[in-house]
Amino acid sequence: MGKCGGRELNYISDVDVIFVAEPAEGAQETDAVAAATRLATSLMKTCSASTAEGSLWQVDAALRPEGKQGPLVRTVASHLAYYRRWAKTWEFQALLKARVVAGDREVGQTYLDAVSPMVWDVASREQFVEDVQAMRLRVEAHLPKAEATREIKLGVGGLRDIEFSAQLLQLVHGRTDPSLRSARTLDALNALAGGGYVAREDAVRLADAYRLLRSLEHRIQVYRMRRTHLMPTAAEDLRRLGRSLGMRTDPETAVTARWREESREVRRLHESLFYRPLLAAVARLSSDDARLTPDAARDRLAALGYRDPRGALRHLEALTAGTSRTAAIQRTLLPVMLGWFADEADPDAGLLAFRRVSESLGRTPWYLKMLRDEGRAADRLAHVLARSRYAADLLAQAPESVRMLGSQTGLRPRDRDSIASTMRKTVERQDDTGSALQAARIVRRQELFRLALADLVGELDLTAVGEALTDLTEAMLDVALEVAIAKVGHERREPVPADFALIGMGRLGGREFGYGSDADLLVVHRPHEGADPQEVTTAVNAVVQELRRSTRISGPDPGLEIDVDLRPEGKNGPLSRTIDGYRTYYRRWSDSWEHQALLRARPVAGDVSLGVEFTEVADEVRYSPDAASPGAVKDIRRLKARMEAERLPRGADPKTHLKLGRGGLSDVEWTVQLLQLRHAHAVEGLRTTSTLGALAAAQEASLIDAGDAEALRDAWSLASSLRNAAVLWRSRTTDSLPANHRDAEAIHRILGGEPGSGAELGERYRRAARRARTVTERVFYGRE
Template sequence: MKKPALIEIPNTLQTITQNGVDVLVEALEKQGLMGTYECLSVEKKAQLARVLTCSEFVVEQFRRCPELLVELLNSGDLDRPLSVTEITEQLATLVSTVTTEEALLSCLRKARNRQQVRIIWRDITRQANLIETCHDLSNFADASIDQAYRWLYDEQVKVLGTPIGRYSNQPQHLVILGMGKLGAQELNLSSDIDLIFAYPEGGETEGAKRSVDNQEFFTRLGQKLIRALDSITPDGFAFRVDMRLRPYGSSGPLVYSFAAMEQYYQDQGRDWERYAMIKARAVAGDPEAGVELLTILKPFVYRRYLDFTAIESLRKLKQLIQQEVKRKGMDDNIKLGAGGIREIEFIGQAFQLIHGGRDLSLQQRPLLNVLDTLAGEGYLPCAVVDELKSIYCFLRYVEHAIQALADKQTQMLPDNALDQAKVALMMGYDSWDIFYEALNQYRERIDWHFKQVIADSEEEEQESNGAVGDEWLPLWVRTQDEESSCIQLNEAGFTESKELYTKLMDLRSSPSLRSVQREGRERLDVFMPRLISAAAELEQPTLSILRVLPLIEAVARRSVYLVLLTENPETLKRLLLLCAASPWIAEQITHYPILLDELLNEDRLYSPPPAQDLAAELRQHLARIPEDDLEQQMEALRHFKLAHRLRVAASEIAGNLPLMKVSDYLTWLAEAILTEVLHLAWRQCVVKYGVPQRLDGSPCELDYIVVGYGKVGGIEMGHNSDLDLVFIHNGDPQSETDGAKSIDGLLFFTRVGQRMIHILTTQTTSGILYEVDMRLRPSGDAGLLVSSLTGFQKYQEAEAWTWEHQALVRARVLTGAKEVAEAFEAIRIEVLGKQRDLVKLQAEVSDMRKKMRDNLGTLVTQSGLGDNAFDAEQLFNLKHDAGGMVDIEFMTQFVTLAWSWKYPELSVYTDNIRILDAMAETHLITPEDALWLQDTYRAYRSAVHRLALQNKPSLVMADQFANERKKVMELWLSLGLYINENSQQ
């Protein structure tokens, strides 16, 4: 939101303006400083009048110390932003002259008053925006805490000695964590500061007459630091300090060792402490130890799983706040009241706590940045985030206006007409009534958004009609008999009610549920009636619920997933619909419950991104993971694949994606993953062994390609397709790498390939990425894992079998160096364009097809090609039987090998559809036959996809596709290919 507008000071405040000016003039005259005031420009006097009108605090500061105005004007600090370095250096210069503790207190307070006047001036005159104001306040707080700490530390060391770590034997420093708005650098004009003190390790001090324990040293130091900041002197205070967020609150020790902190949060940390820790930042003391401490505490804050218990906990916390607001009559509190700042913070924190363990982009402190991430990552619509940000800024400006009045720590709207008029003026409104109406409209919008994310959307319904699914609770908890339960299921539309009832009771008494803790059992008892109720509304209620039950049993111990589905009824409905449509999807989600996250956003679920966005999204995910954390990288790759494969399957079931697009997306997904896997493997090998060389002696820069054959090469991947890959390099296999642990080039390139296979095929908690088949490389299993470009070319030209050239028709570079890819494609075109003995080729292709049918086909027979009757009791293998998909694939491969020497356009593309187009364009078959083959091939593939989603093999009854099979076989023969006698057709 843009800054509030500057408007003229209304007549109702003119008296206040004049009083402020009079107080200032009187103070200046006493000090003989009126010349400064008289020399002010018209613009500067207008700014001064506005500030004196709005802020009693500034008036009082100028009354007590008119020199402050002169100094601020002369320094130019009122007219420009200050960097964090300037703020720190200004304070450090002042503190460097301090010789006593009392002088330190005076120094801090005078510096604070100066900064406060400067910041209020720039805020009220709208020279600074909200971000600058919050950063200036936070930066000065950081500097004050750190400078005071360092001065006090040095003084205490003189008396008590230097604290030394028991294990490291190194001097110890305090780590001071800033929490809340200080941690997020969102401090307001009169905020207190929430701090936690910790030190790395126990031990004793050295260098003094009497040693003291490190705990005692830092406790004394912490007490002095609080006094230096918090105590009120004639100069006021520096910062109000609140230490209640530390472990055990006010009743606990003032400082903790890192080990004690870790133990506390691991064993006793409460939900509200997780929210507090989201914004924790090391603001002073030992910065390196601060990073270490926050790393130790991160697992407490951000869970590795989707933590939907956060919503319920936030809701309960909000209810407590609302009760307090009601009890104290704080409806006009713009922070805690309905539609206030806290509700916007809760919205951001809910997503951070739920998803932050897995989505590292959410592990950040400033709320506005978090909201931007929620929009960028698709958690919330951009329009919603824009509204939240705009209103948040508005409310923070209101907060600053309230606190600028008298430097009081309050978020309550003023209740007197004079202060109300001042706030309206600072907010750019002509009157309080107009401002208050706009404020209420904004708060209503925030309250509405808050309820969409956090509040129980069924709360009112539950109060009036009971909880959703209550009618099914007696069935689930077995307070009614089996007969009554089956009648209830029948009346609700469930078929095979007795079988369903038995399955539900089996789940209830299953061994996996016996060990579930009380909280998990309670969540299951809340969820199951809702599940039955949601299933009853669908067309296939019994099928839906039966396919979801294995998932429920699988996640019973991790009941956070039950909370997810309970909190999101639309997500539960989507789960039931998808599982009813596809047992394959049901199995995927059961094996990998983290996929439930994908069902939350309907738009994202049914709209897979295009190739470019897909690759960029994966790069972004991996960029957030440390380069040396292979385990987390592998998990991120696997989750990315699982999530996007589910989105493709859901889109296919919903009818949003036709067959060809499904294969496109699945192929793009594989390419994006292979690109990142190649870069990971290459980088890891370079770190370990150094950079290999090219044949000309220059360093290799990823002179490596991954070639895809088969389905991935032909852009025809299915949901469970594996990867037929070949690795090729263009480096010098003999020269050594330049690392400390050097190896020859051939071994280096082999290690890259081995690393890729390891990343792709290692079984983790999220499964494997892909099954990888390397048997199509030169010489198959007996050959090198990685071939040189030259070696590959020689093999293809002199040693490769016809079936290997057939495979080359569908070979395509998936990722790697552009120059090597272009060289490979030139080799491929040259090999495919070689003129071959047509009769020999026909025989070899036919023989290879026979071997495949014999090994992979069924026993389906036909009583002669002139008869269109197939035995209806037999089965037809859509892929491998005569007249099936492989026949069409072999035809395109045969034609490419037979005629590319004459028609190079046949070898341009690797997919069957476009090869058939080229066959028609070159008149090798008629356009009608080409179109018919394309439609038949698509029909076969669609059937295979549908069967795969049903977890069924590629088999249909033999009388299906009878006409198609017959025509494919006729076209097979028309190309001079033959069906060998005694083959299985």
């Protein structure tokens, strides 16, 4: 057993053994075992006895069943009975190194043949991986504090880290791959690298470290012929040790530095390999499932709920066929990923998307290595691809974006300025204005995937998603406006004679953007001094039209629809006005609903000073003490009632329409906005474009009680989340609750619902909407 079994003995090693005996023909088992026990005892005494020539070695039989409390010798049948009923995980791990070294070879081989199947099936035990990990931690915890930092064998970054890493991988994957069943650490590392279970460079680093640590161990022991695994501290001993390893320049410092460097690298690799989430998942598979043979795969696909098992099997065969390293790694990943795909509503789509990404990246070295080695990368990718067509479509166009899963900051949203900076740099590298915006939209596609990914794996809540999507949209608009101005100027062969600012309205102005939101905008311009008014109008219109066209058309990212219908006079009004034009309109001709719309107006792109000027104009209107005059309130209520009666799509159910239905987004937003119009002139907290921010301020100012505020907040948040989830699921915008069970299940899963809970989604929303509608009736309409 141990180093003896692995042919890895030190100069001063204990020799770990297990004694096995079988009665000779005609002998009684009890007599045979008794005789064998006397023989084993005598052998151990002889080997350890001190003589004038010294002793041979300590023979240690503590790895036997029941340890030192158990019988010294057992028959094969007795061993089997123990291992089947009582053995702990570590005992099977120890048997990995079992080898016949002395005595009757036939008896020894019978023992190995009997226990080997159990060794290579132990990974199927419940909590197997966790047990092995816990055992390694216990070994570290029991080291004397004074010696722990000097331990070459048991300490952090020591030999045990290498051995446990290799053995855990062997036991998990060796069930289906006999090439891994080696008792020697270096052979095991080589086999693990050859089979794609460990990166080649990682295996080489561990092997090199193993050789160094074993060399240190040998040389420390052989000097005084004493069993120890501690690095010396005396300068003379360190100098001797360094010189024995060929270090001639400052050997005392060099050997210490080399040892510490290797230990740090060993620990890093140990933590990467030993605590892989993939290992526990593979271990939980049955041996047949882990083998991924065609028959086993077909049966498993059907059992997991794939709607097209034959099609899924074709994907598996395409990914795992052949003897390449890529195929070998896929054969390790896919048995587990099949289950992860099946955790979601559309496993077939997830597997298909994974195949496309894998084939696109081909033999890219980092891709499969990342999925195998980096934290939860494979787990997250599988769930995202089977959960979201939107994310899968984005990834299919830029497969290299999957690298985000392996980065510590990969799922962290970037801020507006950094996104805009990246977009501008890509634009500057283009030769013509026609391709310039396409380059910026490639950046947008990558950022959309980042946000969808972070959202789907639970790294972002609704507010963070809205803010991040808003930042991305603002950056896109800012760069798109610059490109549109440049393009129109190029076509006119002279600069556009005006400066521009884009004013976000609606969800964009409120920093509550969704995946399917349009960008509601007002456009304001400032003519350059001395410019001809007619030329200004022509150029300004051309810029706005180009801005809308270039962001809406099919591109590398989903199109961004710019809606300017909230402008003065609506579709009949000019696309842009000057500051004076807006000021005059809002003072003389605007309606109450336009004052209400300005509550969410906020500069989002273009000339900063121009945006500030517009904000001052908007503040005069939206925060005026007269904004909620009795006539204005009556007009707003009448318009809201008309919307409910006339604007619902034909056939839509008012109880389940997320935007215009009873208790939907419109109810909540108009209720909050009426509070703002009435009180923002006096309550500064209400001067915000955020729906939830204004609601919180109204509650704090006692303008609405806590229960009503909670009802509105819950309904608004759920409806907004549902709209986002619908886009993520089907890559289509919808304002209605899902009509079929499969869509409901998928969307509810995205929202955090348990498997099989899709039927609860409708009632969950209707309950929240009923509560919100009750508040709207009382607070907005004034009905008791």
